[in-house]
Amino acid sequence: MRLHRPCVSATAAVVVSALGIAAYHLIPEGNPAPAPGAATVVQDPAAPAAGQREATPVKPRTTVAARPEVPARLPGIGSRTLARIPAGTRQVVLVTGAARNSASSKVVLYERVDDGWRPGAVWAVHNGYRGWTDRHYAGDLRCPIGVFGLTDAGGRLADPGTRLPYHRSGAFTVSGPGFEGESLAGSFDYVIAINYNRQPGTSPMDGTKPMGASRGGGIWIHVDHGGPTHACVSLPKTHMKQLLQALDPAAHPVVVMGDADSLAR
Template sequence: MASSTRRFGIPAAAGLALVLMLAGCGGAGAGGRTAHADRSAAARTQEGPGPATESVVSRTARARPGPAPSDSAGPARLPGLGPRTLAQIPDSARQVVLVTGRDKNSSTSQVVLYRHTEAGWEPGATWPAHNALRGWTDDHRVGDLRSPIGVFALTDAGGLLADPGTRLPYDQGRGFTINGTGFEGEPLAGSFDYVVAINYNRRPGTSPLDWTRPLGADKGGGIWLHVDHGGPTQGCVSVAKRHMRELLRTLDPALHPVVVMGDAASLAR
């Protein structure tokens, strides 16, 4: 099968080079060496997420046409979300990937995919997940090893393996290869078999490997949903491989999916 990288206008060789500069996903222990940890200082300035700002998170999603809410109080029925978080969810969103961290400094979380129907927000299964080593932040700075809190559109996907049947644009190629070990000595190989780009500090409608950082290099980027490697990440959210396949097959751009992510206390504000 030919790589679908061409759908994004990025040659496969360029994608391979770009992934060597991405550092938002995966992780390395204090003594570990990974595809992320071996990069130059200049490349590391792109590492991790930046502050989760509503204007960046949802402006693009709000601009897309979508059906009017069948229940104006629908978003309030998503459990655990307070008014500040609810205000960031675009009115057009009909799928929400809710990532709830155990606490502000924890690297473990849970993921539930909700779909809005005539009956309201209906949950799917609950999946265990990992987030960044040091937990969560409203104002990430490069190298702090925390995941961004906020609401982000999900528009693009990809991976080392072939498209499992997603409706999202999918970029398959060797650029998603990763090796080395994580923070707890776990192998990172296969972590990018499947990924969904989280639209923090990136250009929607491009490959997850796209290098564009609208907020600047110091605000990081390369924040993905990807395959869990059994330990904390540098900024991404990771779930089991079978769950990533299910997520990819379920997400539908016509339903304007978003991820709502953060520790429980922050999301409740």
């Protein structure tokens, strides 16, 4: 009786043991069975045919993780704005307003590396109620457009671990409703002074205004209260703590702020 097994090699046959007792392998259809007592060699189906060289095993390739690309220059920043960033600056808090008269912006912390600027997370924030201005005055409810140093911090709560000089005081207190009826309580739990019309190296509470009181002042990055500000930039509390912990005076951090069209100049 003939048994069929298509995947068995055509060279498979009978193996005769040293005692002359035949052990039978399955014979594929179309190949005659050997004569009784004839010895045959069973070839490994995986072995190369006679006259062929054994294939050299191929070693798996080692995959090297690609290095993340970083922009060579700050995205959305035009030559005029770029020229205002100090040469030694290695940290930029980029605040990009949605439009000239919008109170909504996005913030990204960029850090200088060998081949460009490495971006951090993108955070949605609020800015001045009426948007942005090239020439800020007290009470205009617009944030000043420009590049400003970030040298001093403070707040009602304890230092969260910043390397900036930090002034803790109960004077960082605000109350009442915001422009959309939201509570302002806790807005000054953490603040970073924006060096617009102020004396760097002093507490954010310092009232010195080198350009005069009419040009406004006391403009900070502070905790978001859920609505537009008078002229500040406001981040959610968690992100304020992260920003405070990231900023390094040795990197000469600055804030680059304004609506998208203005910053692109």
